[in-house]
Amino acid sequence: MKIVGLTGGIGSGKTTVAKMFSKLGVPVYIADVEAKKLTNSSKVIHRKLIKLLGEEAYSGESLNRAFVAEKIFNDRGLLDSVNKIIHPKVAAHFKKWASKQHTSYVIKEAAILFENGSYKECDTVILVTAPKPIRIERILARDKISKAEIEQRMDNQWSDEDKIQLADIVINNIDLEATKKRVEEVHKTLLFKAS
Structure with a gap:
């Protein structure tokens, strides 16, 4: 069984992407x-x-x-x-x-997969990205924290540019339908690689 890491900065939509994989029957472990x-x-x-x-x-x-x-x-x-x-x-x-778990692969969703080095224990790493203004907008709508607190938390995580260099697959999460299609493509690829 393969271990697939799923990560992304705060507000990137990694939990949304994790739910999409879960709907496809993939066991998902949400580290947070x-x-x-x-x-x-x-x-x-x-x-x-x-x-x-x-x-x-x-x-x-x-x-x-x-x-x-x-x-x-x-x-x-x-x-x-x-x-x-x-x-x-x-x-x-x-x-x-x-x-x-008894599947071809499982997903470990973790916000700081790269920062804590646990990406090294994964067979494949998926990075979920979104432009910073969209991420801030999402967090403001979701959490009861200020824009300054959001930016402070973002500063404690690596930038997408740094993460992209270590990721095997990138899912740019701006449009939900496009993201869903991309997740389905990635799922097929991962099943093929695991077989």
């Missing part, structure tokens, strides 16, 4: 969703994040997301430290999940 679950369920992550960020990192058993986001998005060193606590657990969880 699983990371959120693990930050609440893993005692190891809980203990390490409190040691790093203080008691305020958690509110009861749940991660205090607003507090953590405020701390890490202004401090790249702290962001890296948090990622080093969470990402190995997510990687182990993904491996366990993938071993239970």
Whole structure:
């Protein structure tokens, strides 16, 4: 079974593309969703994040997301430290999940696949792109954050230009129908490569 990484900057539409693959019957692992679950369920992550960020990192058993986001998005060193606590657990969880799938390929959707080096564990990497103004517009419509916060988060991710050099396949996600057609083409290619 092949492992296909799916990534893209914030607002690129990688989750939309992941849902399109899912509708085609491909098992999709959404790393951000699983990371959120693990930050609440893993005692190891809980203990390490409190040691790093203080008691305020958690509110009861749940991660205090607003507090953590405020701390890490202004401090790249702290962001890296948090990622080093969470990402190995997510990687182990993904491996366990993938071993239970029975398809030609699975998709691991992760925002920072290149930034954390996990793209090296993928057989193929798909990058979802969209022009920056469209991405900002999408995030403003979706999330309750300011344009300045969006740009700050974008600055913490690699540029599309840097990612394109490492990606095997690029899906430019501007028009939904065109994106859907492209996903179907890519799916056929991946099935052929896996057979």
